[in-house]
Amino acid sequence: MLIAVIDGQGGGIGKSLVELLKESLGDKHTIIALGTNPLATSLMLKAGADMGASGENAIVVNAPKADIIVGSIGIIAADAMLGEVTPAMARAVAASSAEKVLIPINRCGITVAGVVDEPLPYYINNAVETIKRIVEQDGL
Structure with missing residues (x-):
């Protein structure tokens, strides 16, 4: 299962999510850090994400591939996080079939x-x- 953690600005929420997900789920699932900026991505990678990428294109390309997307509610709102969430990012997250x-x-x-x-x-x-x-319901 591919779990995408999306964060921006300082990356603190994403960092905490990655740490707790790794602690709770172990290495059975892949966690991808998708930052609206390189700092956020870097913090999530240091927290244990399996891979990471930054910026609009990274989120637009990877959101449809994810099984689960997690982040603040702003990831579905254009111009959230002081403008870091672009309309294309918000649209990609909202349109993804991911939970x-x-x-x-x-x-x-x-x-x-x-x-x-x-x-x-x-x-x-x-x-x-x-x-x-969600992971347990899917038997994964």
Whole structure:
């Protein structure tokens, strides 16, 4: 199973996701770090991602190949992350047939009604648990 972790800006969320996914899933699945910038990609690779690439084309090319895509909710919104998410990136992620596990961070100008305000580590852990359930349901 190919799990794409998408992050931008400083890459901290992606780094945490990669670390926890590797810890939870081991090496049975491939984790690809897709950064909107090289810094984010580099941090995710240092955290243990199996491979990585940066920029618009990397996300546009790899989003359709992924089985699961995980990142902040901004990865489906054009111009999110202070403009790092281009319309082509957001379109590629949204159009991908991959299961999308999105972390509800309202710094992207998106507020999800009904989501309780929790600290970021809570949402990151919840995302990893959700991915574990998806993997287990697929018997992988």
